[in-house]
Amino acid sequence: MLQDVYKFSLLPLLFQRVKADPELVHQQTLNTLAWIAQPPTTAPYWSQPLRRFAQAWCENSCQLVSSRLRQSLWQQSFSNPLGLAAGFDKDGLAAASWPLMGFGFTELGTVTCHAQPGNPKPRLFRLPLDQAGLNRMGFNNQGSAALAEHLSTLGLTADFPTGINLGKSKVTPLEEAAGDYLQSFQRLQSMGSYFVVNVSSPNTPGLRSLQARAQLEPILATLQTANTEHKPLLIKIAPDLAWEDIDDILELAQQYNLAGIIATNTTIAKEQLMTKRIEATGNLVTEEAGGISGAPLRQRSTAVIRYIYQKTNGQLPIIGVGGIFTADDAWEKITAGASLLQVYTGWVYEGPWMVKNVMKGLLKKLDEHGLDNIQEAIGLNTDSPQRRLGFVPQPNLQDLIQTVQ
Numbered sequence: 001m002l003q004d005v006y007k008f009s010l011l012p013l014l015f016q017r018v019k020a021d022p023e024l025v026h027q028q029t030l031n032t033l034a035w036i037a038q039p040p041t042t043a044p045y046w047s048q049p050l051r052r053f054a055q056a057w058c059e060n061s062c063q064l065v066s067s068r069l070r071q072s073l074w075q076q077s078f079s080n081p082l083g084l085a086a087g088f089d090k091d092g093l094a095a096a097s098w099p100l101m102g103f104g105f106t107e108l109g110t111v112t113c114h115a116q117p118g119n120p121k122p123r124l125f126r127l128p129l130d131q132a133g134l135n136r137m138g139f140n141n142q143g144s145a146a147l148a149e150h151l152s153t154l155g156l157t158a159d160f161p162t163g164i165n166l167g168k169s170k171v172t173p174l175e176e177a178a179g180d181y182l183q184s185f186q187r188l189q190s191m192g193s194y195f196v197v198n199v200s201s202p203n204t205p206g207l208r209s210l211q212a213r214a215q216l217e218p219i220l221a222t223l224q225t226a227n228t229e230h231k232p233l234l235i236k237i238a239p240d241l242a243w244e245d246i247d248d249i250l251e252l253a254q255q256y257n258l259a260g261i262i263a264t265n266t267t268i269a270k271e272q273l274m275t276k277r278i279e280a281t282g283n284l285v286t287e288e289a290g291g292i293s294g295a296p297l298r299q300r301s302t303a304v305i306r307y308i309y310q311k312t313n314g315q316l317p318i319i320g321v322g323g324i325f326t327a328d329d330a331w332e333k334i335t336a337g338a339s340l341l342q343v344y345t346g347w348v349y350e351g352p353w354m355v356k357n358v359m360k361g362l363l364k365k366l367d368e369h370g371l372d373n374i375q376e377a378i379g380l381n382t383d384s385p386q387r388r389l390g391f392v393p394q395p396n397l398q399d400l401i402q403t404v405q
Helices: 002-017 022-036 045-062 144-152 174-188 207-211 213-226 243-255 295-311 327-336 345-350 354-368 385-389 397-404
Strands: 071-073 076-078 082-084 105-111 124-127 132-135 162-166 194-198 233-237 260-263 291-294 318-321 340-343
Touching (some): 002 345, 022 045, 082 354, 105 144, 132 295, 132 345, 162 174, 174 194, 174 207, 207 213, 213 233, 243 260, 243 295, 291 295, 291 345, 295 318, 295 327, 318 327
Parallel strands (some): 105 162, 194 233, 260 318, 318 340
Antiparallel strands (some): 132 291
């Protein structure tokens, strides 16, 4: 099968034998996907038959549509709960291609107010022994103005929700962070289905300190004041936060009417990795700057999801991300309390068939548990009050209020 060739032949060849630069492979992947999704009116005539073949292959191999997997949040419809995480397509280069790959939604960025090159290379590493990645990209992107201009040419529709992840420019002092986030938000407000305040990347100096209540509050207040189109605003948190720090963020989420939490970003914990040294640099992995994604993040991110779900009684939607490779991984996060999911590293390791395979597995899980749809599975393995009483929580409190009215 092509899946086996990809996982057991192509990936080992790229990661271990050829030692291809992961960032170069990543960029070439984006270029290919952008080409596949290119509108016929702008694509060269000679390429159209090949592009139609590629699109048909994507539809057959990558997509699975079922009403049982459909999810509704923030008055938006998601064809399935699995989306592409921020960081993969920072500048929206392949924005039009992600529906073709079977995803239910995507999140572009992280994008910053000012264009910036990111950290020095090499800055992206694959850790096959751990099914993980290590990155210290540093929010490399063309800036929010360029992203706004690019998205305006694509004609994206509301049928496929597209979130936008906002970060702080490296040149902007921490005390001026609110204005930096605000400028990007104002440029992009009309183009995103939802927006994410990213204060949890470990790769911008001082950024994680913005998760503290005193630093985070003015950012949220500024953005919500400017949120004239009432776009859902979420925050993405680090897996390394103490529980009491998460409690502070949840209080702010309620105070500023946030639409949800993304749990979680990459982790800076590297002590338990099987990989001990990064071959490309010769350094011990514990000495390398950057965040770890993939399988090592799975357990902690699920624990954070469950904690948030229980603390909020299932009333604050959670997008679960970290270590999702299979349907079992996805099911674990949904039943811990995640309404939606995101993948990045898992998609790299599992290949373009991943989304369809996960969807097949989720449908099987629903059958095994006698559930009609994926909404009924959210928080199934928690002891929240709703579950003890036999109720399925509403997507969020605002939806519940609107239903009663």
